[in-house]
Amino acid sequence: MKTEDTPFEGGPMDGRVLPVLLGITSHPPKTYRIPVPDPHGGPPTVLVYRRVPRTQGARPGLSRRWKYEYDPEGKQSSRLKWPWSKPDTTPPGKPHDSDE
Template identity: 80%
Template sequence: MKSEDTPFEGGPMDGRVLPVLLGITGHPPKTYRIPVPDPRGGEPTVLVYRRVERGQGRLGLTRRWKYVHDPEGRRGRVRRWPWSRPDTTPGGKPDAPHG
């Protein structure tokens, strides 16, 4: 698989550049999680970095990416398909099928 040297900004990884594996689209993952072990053997801390565009590549054809520290460590948006939503209709009857 291909990898790309990707810079990190903010947090403990600020200024470092790591080789990140690219997906089938040629882009690195949207979220990069780094588990940091607890020195006392407790639950590891997870550093969360989000992918953002860092500018155009040569000739403006390819995008280049960097990771920015997300101190809150949000999980990102959860996409819910219309048919997977919980039943909120009065009387508890399922919605009519779409189609």
């Protein structure tokens, strides 16, 4: 498997560079999760980092190099985000479908 030294910015991993496995497209994963064990034996804390372009390529929108930025919220998507999917436009606190 091929790896690439990828820098991390923000959070506890700020300034570190780790070898990250590349996928079949030669890109690192979009999200990198690092479980950190609790010193008191509780559930582990998970640090979440999101992949962002490190430098711009020759053309806008194309990047060959990546870095990870800390995501303090660490929200996990509940559904797949397909390019053809419509965004959820339901206001928070209201049901999706009402049969009244």
